[in-house]
Amino acid sequence: MLTVKSRQHGTATVIEPSGRIDSTTAKEFEQLIAPPLVAGSHRLVVDLSGLEYISSAGLRVFLTAAKQCKSAGGALTLCSASDGVREVFEISGFSSLFGLHDSVEAAVKVFGEATA
């Protein structure tokens, strides 16, 4: 089970996945994360506070989204992971590559914005 909400925070789009991202939901997550990218919002913050589990298939979606953001001159960064999810992002090197912040506000600062 996966749900994804999104909201604007200044010029950044905050994506909030809840539930599990694995082989059964990765494609769905890829489609749900796509609209902001298609709409031209290439500054993405993924708020991981509601994410309970992520597998390799889920990590690959993050990589694809980050590549799309970078290609368009933007960036993707991460925040608010639970301990279990944080461990996956840290061991795999995603946190050092994209940043894993404690809050949405801290993540948005990466884009050089004042927090809303």
Place this chain on the structure above:
Amino acid sequence: MLTLADEFVLLNLKDEGGAFISLPRHVFAACLAGAVLMDLALRDRIDSDLDHLFVVSRQPTGHPVLDDALHQIAANTDAKTTAAAVRILAARDHDMKELILARLCQEGILTRRDGKALWVFPTRRYPIRDGRDIVEVKLRLMGILLRRDLPDGHDACLLSLVSIGNLARFLVPPADLVRAQHRLDQLSRLELIGMRVREYIAAVQTDIDFAQMRGLGF
């Protein structure tokens, strides 16, 4: 279209002459097993996390090496972790390598040359006949390592194998190697299967070292 396993095999061939770069057998075997597992993951047949490997679909891919590997993993009750799956497939490295090379020859990418060293010992080389695909792969990897492009899922897998096999020195000019290696270190863990391949190799190396020490009487 080339699989990761195809690309890994091609990256292990010297540009000049088509001989294999001399990787230790257990390193090559584990990397090839990892490449096949990554191919299956990219085709949504398996998934993994830090602890487990799951077969999510037994539907054949149409590629004989991948389908045989999928059958082996699905049929083996011990293959519940990536490490176990690597061990099972690494034991079949010779068959997988031969089949991959035969297909690459059949597709006109490689040509097989049998010969003899010192007029006695049989040798086999695989000179590249059509290098377009592998040149494109190398240029893409160079772009990621030197221009800081981000890899997609496929290239993240390949980079982890390049890192494990210590193949960066064959991809970038010597003057850029330190910079490329630093970037490779940053990217080589993005694929979880690659991490388990690395651990498997370390465990086998420990066994080899231990056996050698025992052989020397320590």
